Amino acid sequence: MAEAMPGNALESELERRLEQLFPEEEGPERTPAPPPEADRSLLAELKKIVLSIDWEITPEAIASFIDQVRLLREALRKDRVAGVLLNMLGALGYYIQASRSQVHPWTFPVLNAVFARLEEVVALAAEPESERRRRIQPEINAYQQLRAKIAQGRQRQPVAAAKAAARTGGGGESERPLTAELLARALAELREQLLAEIRSLRLLLEAREPGR
Amino acid sequence: MAFINLKNKVIQVKIVYYGPGRGGKTTNLEYIHRRFQDRIHAEMVTVKTHGDRTLFFDFLPFDIGLIHGYQIKVQLYTVPGQPKYNATRKLVLRGVDGIVFVADSMAVCRESNVQSLKNLQENLAAYRKSLVSVPWVLQYNKIDLAEQGIPVLSVEQLERDLNRGFGRPAFPASALKGVNVAATLKKIISLAVTSIRDELM
Numbered sequence: 001m002a003e004a005m006p007g008n009a010l011e012s013e014l015e016r017r018l019e020q021l022f023p024e025e026e027g028p029e030r031t032p033a034p035p036p037e038a039d040r041s042l043l044a045e046l047k048k049i050v051l052s053i054d055w056e057i058t059p060e061a062i063a064s065f066i067d068q069v070r071l072l073r074e075a076l077r078k079d080r081v082a083g084v085l086l087n088m089l090g091a092l093g094y095y096i097q098a099s100r101s102q103v104h105p106w107t108f109p110v111l112n113a114v115f116a117r118l119e120e121v122v123a124l125a126a127e128p129e130s131e132r133r134r135r136i137q138p139e140i141n142a143y144q145q146l147r148a149k150i151a152q153g154r155q156r157q158p159v160a161a162a163k164a165a166a167r168t169g170g171g172g173e174s175e176r177p178l179t180a181e182l183l184a185r186a187l188a189e190l191r192e193q194l195l196a197e198i199r200s201l202r203l204l205l206e207a208r209e210p211g212r
Numbered sequence: 213m214a215f216i217n218l219k220n221k222v223i224q225v226k227i228v229y230y231g232p233g234r235g236g237k238t239t240n241l242e243y244i245h246r247r248f249q250d251r252i253h254a255e256m257v258t259v260k261t262h263g264d265r266t267l268f269f270d271f272l273p274f275d276i277g278l279i280h281g282y283q284i285k286v287q288l289y290t291v292p293g294q295p296k297y298n299a300t301r302k303l304v305l306r307g308v309d310g311i312v313f314v315a316d317s318m319a320v321c322r323e324s325n326v327q328s329l330k331n332l333q334e335n336l337a338a339y340r341k342s343l344v345s346v347p348w349v350l351q352y353n354k355i356d357l358a359e360q361g362i363p364v365l366s367v368e369q370l371e372r373d374l375n376r377g378f379g380r381p382a383f384p385a386s387a388l389k390g391v392n393v394a395a396t397l398k399k400i401i402s403l404a405v406t407s408i409r410d411e412l413m
Binding site: 033 | 244246276279401410
């Protein structure tokens, strides 16, 4: 090597080769740009609603929570990590709306944790996606545990409901007359909830097996 | 000393990323692997504990290609930064041709940087090497944390703490964002290869 490589020739050839392999002119790794002002204000609005729900759950607050999540999902549609969290929040919103006072006690702690993580990953939009995915894993696990708990509760519910119906002589709620408007709204909500669940499941799968 | 196969004209250059725990050694290799994968076609081997810490070492081998008829193969290693794994650190240093000392710029890490550099000197001494005889560079990682209001040491302070009397090339960097990761790597490969050439002459 010594005879074959005069000092300057070796250094210049090595430098050229290293420059080819590790070019710097591309600058730092391309990462998603930080969220624009509009997204931050949507997030701030959602935070207000989350805090108000924590204080008192009203149908109006839940409805505006669902709307705000939908707006944010639209605004952050290119951010797949935030999308996972927003889909979880959306599904939780529909669940709270449908179950009202019967919600599982874990629901609000999980909702608060998911929202806190959303704030974090939106603020860290410049981080590599792999790192952001790693950050949201505890919330994904907590959400899945909650879903399992709710599913267990629902399996037990029909028996209890049947017993209650037998005691009261049948009849459920439905004190309000069913109008076409109510039916259309219920169907739209059901459709949105199902779509959110499907999106959520798809993103969860992607988060677990990136590149699949 | 590098592994040199004169018959096959192959030279293996061993570069070790050394430094305090959680300083960003593995992040350097992960960035290199991710960012330049399409050019170096390398597989990274890593052994982590449950808490995502380096248990044994990370290993990233790649070829630079033919330089004056010699195939140059580079092997990047990290060491576990946690104090309890000193035996592993010492083992990984065996046959090292170049070292990147990855210092953590956070103000709270000042002492651990100094301790880690001292530990490096002790471990090199076991192989009858020193920071004077081995090519090495410094990387002051996490310099970008200042933007988030986290107290970081100034480059001047880091130079006084770690580079006084050595005058080695030093790179303020952010391994997470890739700032100066490639520059650090290129410098240490260049220094290591020229040092091998000088030893052979």
